[in-house]
Amino acid sequence: MTDAEPTSNPTPLSGDSSAPRGSASDSAGSGSGDAEGSRSGSSSDSVIGRLVVDRGLATQAEVDAAFAAMRTPAGQIKAFVDILVEGQIVTRRQLARLRAEAESDRTVLRIPGYQMIRKLGAGAMASVYLAKQTSLDRLVAIKILPRRYSGDASFIERFYKEGRAAAKLSDPNIVGAFDVGQVGEQHYFVMEYVDGETVYERIVKFKRLKERDALTIARQVASALKHAHARGFIHRDIKPKNIVMTKGNVAKLADLGLARAMGDKKTAEAERNKAFGTPYYISPEQIRGAIELGPPADIYGLGATLYHMLTGQVPFQGVNPTQVMQHHLSQELTPPDQVAAGISQSTAEIVEMMLKKSPRDRYQNAEELLEDIDLALAGEPLRYANRAMDLAGIATEVEGQAESEMQSSRSTPPKLSGLAIGLIVGLASLCGLLVLLLILKK
Ligand SMILES: Nc1ncnc2c1ncn2[C@@H]1O[C@H](COP(=O)(O)OP(=O)(O)OP(=O)(O)O)[C@@H](O)[C@H]1O
Numbered sequence: 001m002t003d004a005e006p007t008s009n010p011t012p013l014s015g016d017s018s019a020p021r022g023s024a025s026d027s028a029g030s031g032s033g034d035a036e037g038s039r040s041g042s043s044s045d046s047v048i049g050r051l052v053v054d055r056g057l058a059t060q061a062e063v064d065a066a067f068a069a070m071r072t073p074a075g076q077i078k079a080f081v082d083i084l085v086e087g088q089i090v091t092r093r094q095l096a097r098l099r100a101e102a103e104s105d106r107t108v109l110r111i112p113g114y115q116m117i118r119k120l121g122a123g124a125m126a127s128v129y130l131a132k133q134t135s136l137d138r139l140v141a142i143k144i145l146p147r148r149y150s151g152d153a154s155f156i157e158r159f160y161k162e163g164r165a166a167a168k169l170s171d172p173n174i175v176g177a178f179d180v181g182q183v184g185e186q187h188y189f190v191m192e193y194v195d196g197e198t199v200y201e202r203i204v205k206f207k208r209l210k211e212r213d214a215l216t217i218a219r220q221v222a223s224a225l226k227h228a229h230a231r232g233f234i235h236r237d238i239k240p241k242n243i244v245m246t247k248g249n250v251a252k253l254a255d256l257g258l259a260r261a262m263g264d265k266k267t268a269e270a271e272r273n274k275a276f277g278t279p280y281y282i283s284p285e286q287i288r289g290a291i292e293l294g295p296p297a298d299i300y301g302l303g304a305t306l307y308h309m310l311t312g313q314v315p316f317q318g319v320n321p322t323q324v325m326q327h328h329l330s331q332e333l334t335p336p337d338q339v340a341a342g343i344s345q346s347t348a349e350i351v352e353m354m355l356k357k358s359p360r361d362r363y364q365n366a367e368e369l370l371e372d373i374d375l376a377l378a379g380e381p382l383r384y385a386n387r388a389m390d391l392a393g394i395a396t397e398v399e400g401q402a403e404s405e406m407q408s409s410r411s412t413p414p415k416l417s418g419l420a421i422g423l424i425v426g427l428a429s430l431c432g433l434l435v436l437l438l439i440l441k442k
């Protein structure tokens, strides 16, 4: 925890030395000898430029061109936003919405010891900012929770308890938790900054990931889970947006400790009606409100994430969160290899086992899952998923055999299965034994 002075005064982000990284102002006018102001516009233009790109309304090149067009050939300065509207990149209405968003982007809590740099993203419940921890001169990510949590004493207690516990975890595949604290009425969580993109962004970009890449990401997350589970942590919110990939392709699991603090009910409530926040990855036992969750709950979330990476779609869909949850509970899973071509049988079997409705039928722990993923990556037969498939296969085979025997008995002389022969031999020996006993008695 920090010794943060209680103050809830928002600070304009533009007051910080750093303009949004990767924003239009970084690249605008490169090679031009124009004055800074005329090239990149105001910092609010920069934020608008970034939002326009983030929302997919324009490419970075188009935004750069708009910045470059601010100075007219006659030497006058044109407003950046007017260029966007005239170029039909955004409508006035979209612009008004982006402006409101830019405004909330520019104001953020001042947290003693940290210099806020820019907003990294926002989820259903909180916003995450890039900041510099001045004492250690390192970049960190700070999640700022909304004020509405401040009145919830049990939440705050859990938040600090979980935050302290999460800070003890240390694993290359887990986003490190550094600090929890409070400024005025708001609580925040300081964590390791991962300079990269989330798995969700990768899925959006590529639609589907290559099987090997998806398995490798799942393997890294399973390894993170092995570490966390061994220390008593169940993540409870495994999903593509909570896996951040470094530039070197290392998967890092984020938000460990936060989901438990917030509670599943709150998560589902806050996620209601969010385009991608609906409970696409939640396990059936969490939907049923199980109090004691075990490793299989996280294995289910990772299974749904792996399904999404491999097929480009979530395992269960629905018109609203309630329907999605109902489908998790009772709808039969369409095997991933029936949704997308080119998925190996082993991988499909792993995913199916991860997504079994009952936690008892899933991998029981991350170690089992890791073993099967490694076997799949090596092209060898699976140990756990195969076994489950074999038992099911044997049952089907026996049923099928009985069926065909019944049919063939109508037309052809009956054939005896191995099991039946065994039974007859067993019975015959028993009879023999009984006869022998009777003879001896006489
Ligand atoms: N440690 C981090 N380093 C870099 N970026 C991060 C980090 N943590 C979060 N982010 C970014 O901030 C975004 C918002 O994170 P946040 O956890 O608030 O929401 P979410 O996980 O996307 O969704 P939800 O609110 O549904 O959990 C993430 O999608 C990610 O892009």
Ligand SMILES: [Mg+2]
Pocket (backbone or CB within 6 Å): 123, 241, 242, 254, 255
């Ligand atoms: Mg998150």
